[in-house]
């Protein structure tokens with residue numbers, strides 16, 4: 001018998017989440033896919049017990065804010081002190097989409113070069129890759145292609161959904177931000193990723209982006 005507590009209300013998805021920019025979004029429709037709705041109604045969704053789990057890996061340069069992003073996602077906390085991730089860390093978060101239990105397994109990987117070898121051994125089997133850059137650091141955006149290439153070496157490129165996420169939006173002025181956004185949107189289109197810009201400090205766009213990550217992983221996973 002299940003002893004798990006009910007899923008928190010803010011982790012229940014009954015409406016299709018918005019996208020950040022229509023020009024760099026994986027799903028722009030206003031309603032759930034019919035196949036997904038039917039599968040949920042008929043309970044044809046679980047392959048791992050009652051639960052569906054999606055493996056998400058979060059990659060990007062050191063100190064771009066991967067750990068803070070995951071902490072805001074999962075615990076709604078923010079730590080201004082930098083502690084480098086050693087190898088990998090792991091968080092599990094439960095959601096409910098259209099009445100179906102669904103969990104994200106989030107793998108926080110180290111951005112430091114010396115830990116790359118350890119971290120990359122955890123890339124395999126990812127359904128979603130979140131490539132993170134700092135919107136105040138153009139070099140970190142430039143390095144995202146290498147992170148993607150490394151992540152895809154361990155996975156079937158046709159079997160993963162990609163997100164390009166810019167962090168630390170609170171530190172950039174609107175003018176600075178709009179410059180980097182053009183490059184980020186271009187890249188997101190080239191690699192077919194959904195683009196988001198967020199702040200883990202203020203929480204700006206975090207809730208919407210979280211729901212969209214969950215929905216896209218769910219949608220991708222269901223068939």
Ligand SMILES: Nc1nc2c(ncn2[C@@H]2O[C@H](COP(=O)(O)OP(=O)(O)OP(=O)(O)O)[C@@H](O)[C@H]2O)c(=O)[nH]1
Nearest residue numbers: 063064065066067068080082085111168199200201
């Ligand atoms: N102002 C601001 N600071 C942030 C934000 N996100 C992260 N930081 C800060 O940036 C620093 C690095 O954040 P981390 O999340 O540890 O970076 P990381 O990418 O996990 O770093 P590695 O584990 O070394 O790869 C920390 O001092 C954070 O407090 C944000 O949205 N706004």
